[in-house]
Amino acid sequence: MxxxxxxxxxxxxxxxxxxxxxxxxxxxxxAGGGISLLQRAVFSLLSPLQSGLSGAVRGVAxxxxxxxxxRRVHQANQRLEERVRYVETLLQERQHQAREADxxxxxxxxxxxxxxxxxxxxxxxxxxxPWFRTLTIDRGRDAGxxxxxxxxxxxxxxxxxxxxxxxxxKVQLLQDRESGxxxxxxxxxxxxxxxxxxxxADAGPTDLVMKYVPALADVVVxxxxxxxxxxxxxxxxxxxxxxxxxxxxxxLFKEILVAPAARPDQIEEVLVVxxxxxxxxxxxxxx
Amino acid sequence: MKALVTGLAIxxxxxxxxxxxxxxxxxxxxxDPFLLxxxxxxxxxxxxxxxxAGLAAxxxxxxxxxxxxxxxxxxxxxxxxxxxxxxxxxxxxxxxxxxxxxLLAAAAxxxxxxxxxxxxxxxxVSDLGPLGLLWRATVNAGLGVxxxxxxxxxxxxxxxx
Numbered sequence: 001m002x003x004x005x006x007x008x009x010x011x012x013x014x015x016x017x018x019x020x021x022x023x024x025x026x027x028x029x030x031a032g033g034g035i036s037l038l039q040r041a042v043f044s045l046l047s048p049l050q051s052g053l054s055g056a057v058r059g060v061a062x063x064x065x066x067x068x069x070x071r072r073v074h075q076a077n078q079r080l081e082e083r084v085r086y087v088e089t090l091l092q093e094r095q096h097q098a099r100e101a102d103x104x105x106x107x108x109x110x111x112x113x114x115x116x117x118x119x120x121x122x123x124x125x126x127x128x129x130p131w132f133r134t135l136t137i138d139r140g141r142d143a144g145x146x147x148x149x150x151x152x153x154x155x156x157x158x159x160x161x162x163x164x165x166x167x168x169x170k171v172q173l174l175q176d177r178e179s180g181x182x183x184x185x186x187x188x189x190x191x192x193x194x195x196x197x198x199x200x201a202d203a204g205p206t207d208l209v210m211k212y213v214p215a216l217a218d219v220v221v222x223x224x225x226x227x228x229x230x231x232x233x234x235x236x237x238x239x240x241x242x243x244x245x246x247x248x249x250x251x252l253f254k255e256i257l258v259a260p261a262a263r264p265d266q267i268e269e270v271l272v273v274x275x276x277x278x279x280x281x282x283x284x285x286x287x
Numbered sequence: 288m289k290a291l292v293t294g295l296a297i298x299x300x301x302x303x304x305x306x307x308x309x310x311x312x313x314x315x316x317x318x319d320p321f322l323l324x325x326x327x328x329x330x331x332x333x334x335x336x337x338x339x340a341g342l343a344a345x346x347x348x349x350x351x352x353x354x355x356x357x358x359x360x361x362x363x364x365x366x367x368x369x370x371x372x373x374x375x376x377x378x379x380x381x382x383x384x385x386x387x388x389x390l391l392a393a394a395a396x397x398x399x400x401x402x403x404x405x406x407x408x409x410x411x412v413s414d415l416g417p418l419g420l421l422w423r424a425t426v427n428a429g430l431g432v433x434x435x436x437x438x439x440x441x442x443x444x445x446x447x448x
Contacts, residue, residue, distance in 0.1 A: 007376070010335040014369045017342060021362035028356045029408045 100268075106154035107269050116235055118152075118271040119143050124168070126264070133176040133198055137270060140165045148233055150273040156239040156261025157181065157227060158270060169272070173264050174240070175206050182230035183210065183240050183258075188218040191228055194240055194258055208241060210256035217254060219246050225258050235273060289336065293328060297344050300324050301351060308352070316413075317423050319397070321348045323431040325364045326393045327438060329371030330380055337368030337375075356410045363401045367393050386435055390428035398423055 111118050121139035139145050141164050149161040151171045159179060163170040172179050175196035184191045194208040213219060223243040229236025241258040249255035300320035307315030321344040329337025345361030353360060371393055374380060380389050398420050405412040415423060 007334070007373075010333070010338065010369065010372070013335065014338060014365065017338060017365045018362060021358045021365065025356060025358040025362065025404070025408055028358070029410065 103154075103269050107271060110152070110154045111271055114235075114271070114273075117274040119145060119274060121145070121169075121270050121272055123268050123270060133173055133196070134159075134162070135171050135173065135264060135267075137169050137171060137272065138167065139272060140167045140169050142166050144274055145169045145272050146274070150234045150238075151270050152238055152273065153262045153267050153270050155263065156241065157234055158262045158264060158267065160233050161272065171270075174208055174260060174262075175264070180231070181234050181240065182228040183225045184228045185217075185219050185243070186224040186226050188223070190214075190217040190219055191230070192256070194225065206260065207244060207257040208260055210243070210258050211253065213254045213256055215249065215252055215254055219243060219254060219256055221246055289332065290339075293324075293336075293340050294343070296324050296328075297321070297340075297347055300344065301347055304348070304352065314426075317426050318430060319394070319423075319427055321345065321360075321364065322367070322394060322397050322427060323390075323434060325368045326371050326390055326431060327435055329368045330375040330386070330389065330435075332372065333376050334369045334372030337370075337372030338365050339368075341365040341368030354410065354412075356408065359401055359404050359408070359410065362404060363397055366400060367397050370396065383432060383436075387428050387432050390431040391424045394424035394427040394431075395420060 107120060111120065119139050121137035121143070123135050124138045125136040126134075135158075137145075137151070145161060145164050147161055147164055149169075151158045151160060157174060159171045159173040159176070161169045162172040173196065174181060174194065175198050177196050177198055180193055180195045182191070183194050190213055192210045192213045194210050197207065197209055210219075210225065221243050225240045225243060227234040227236055227238040227240060239261045241260040243256055244259040245255070245257035247255035300323070303320040304315065304318075307318055307320075309315075325337060325341040325344050328340035332340075341364030342361050345364035346357075348364075349357045349360040371389060374389065378385070380386060398415055402412060402414065404410075
């Protein structure tokens, strides 16, 4: 019995010694890649566990980072939306200022070119329909605006002042049926009178009618029509419009339609000519 | 006491191996005094004694004579010591012929096991070849039988005294 126990113990000892030696030897032997067999065995055993743990940790970390990033992105998005709204408002304001500056620049250029004393005014109200017959400006008697004063824009003649208050004035546009201005065809110097076609409640054409032009007069489509100065309201040489239609008319006169140069529906700033004693002579640059 | 004697025997084997290596390098690669000691311990003391003797002798041999990888000789000699001890417990291995066979088998097993382990662990060792293996086993068996007789007589004389 004792012998059997001793033999069994020695076998266990043998197995233990063999295993220990195998471990010791494998630890010293390079299995390629600079690691020992023991290390490789340990790595092989533990690497799946390590990989799993590492993957789990990475997943949790990635999820956490994603959540944090999402919150940051959300906050950044809100900030950016506010910023965009602010910038859009600013942009609209700047664009408005730029357009206004352009208009004022044109107006200033016209004012400097005119051999007349003028008052800059801003349009404050219109008739409220596309076919404006009158408009109101923010300068009146206090600023030197007088009745019958001519009102012009950088693109052409607008009309005349028909009512004046201390700080505002009403302007009758050339498109009004009751208006009138002495004009000449710039090329052929054929004279006539233009007036509007719109009545109080009309919604008709905005072209001006050039009247009293003889049937044999030299007027063709495209001719530029300018003020003649003969009406003692509008200075001589201001652009009124362009001949759009020339017809035979009835009787002694041609039927001529003139497209007005000024666009009352787009005008925001105008120049009011101060009292004119005599029709001044305009040079070519004004025309 | 047995451990002390075994330790002294291992030191003597170390001296002999060193002397062979210095004086007769060719014979030094053939004769393995540590193996003879392990076989003798296994035959006299059984598998446990044979294993422990193989463990100690193998480590001494590896530390002094082995290459960069340590542990092949102790492992080999542990197994050889166990097998010889197991055989000594099972069979009556006292005669000249039986001891010769045991020594031949032990020497062959030692060499083969060593080379197999070296191959398994990819350790470069000089290949003995069949003839070299036979020559090594024969030399060690012849030497071992003589030494064992001397040791038996010495121990018997010490026992009588």
